Amino acid sequence: MADKVEFEFDIVVSLPKGSDDEDVILDALFDVGCDDAVVGLGASGLVGLGFTRVGVDAELVISEAVKQVLAALPTGSQLREVKPDLVSLADVAARLQVTRQALQKRDMPPPSLGGLYRASEMLPALEDQPGKVRDALDAARGWFASASAAQKINARASLEQS
Incomplete structure (x- = not known):
């Protein structure tokens, strides 16, 4: 069995217009299990989340976090970027x-x-x-351990949105 690794990564998501109620966003993220994220709401229309999560495979760990985040946020929210890429x-x-x-x-x-x-x-x-x-x-x-997975996830997201 492979050793577990600590992965550090950020997820940036755009919100649909009119859905930037910070309390609602924070509660929804907490409810889906993103209580371990550092959440940034400083840029209008964007949510940034910083994670440190443990797992065996960076792509799986990050993809699961992306799914959690998108499930919590309003319909129409889109993944903009996973960092570091x-x-x-x-x-x-x-x-x-x-x-x-x-x-x-x-x-x-x-x-x-x-x-x-x-x-x-x-x-x-x-x-x-x-x-x-x-x-x-x-x-x-x-942080570096997350980079290849972030690159792959960003590429897939770009292809899906084009």
């Missing part, structure tokens, strides 16, 4: 608690889109780095 060096630096400049000095995979990097490609590159960057990876492994 495309990330900036600043995002990675914040996770590792190092400076962006520390990453700029190292060999990184090529950017994918608009200066953003695929988080799934970052971990192998960072594991090859000496010093503080590599030493900081343990604290961010759950």
Whole structure:
């Protein structure tokens, strides 16, 4: 049996117009079992949820969380993004608690889109780095462990919505 891993990921969902009652949203998320999420309601029409969940397979863990979230939210809500997928060096630096400049000095995979990097490609590159960057990876492994699954789920969501 495979070992369980702690996965860290964010889910961003758009809400249909007129369905942004924060109390209703928070109660509904709690009722479906998302009481472990950090919920962000700062951007009008969007809900962001940060999760840390344990499981064997990141795609299964994240997909289940997405299903829970969509079941709680009003009809017409749509998955916008699962993170981490495309990330900036600043995002990675914040996770590792190092400076962006520390990453700029190292060999990184090529950017994918608009200066953003695929988080799934970052971990192998960072594991090859000496010093503080590599030493900081343990604290961010759950985030990197979610990256490939986030990428797949985002691709499927994009295809379904097009």
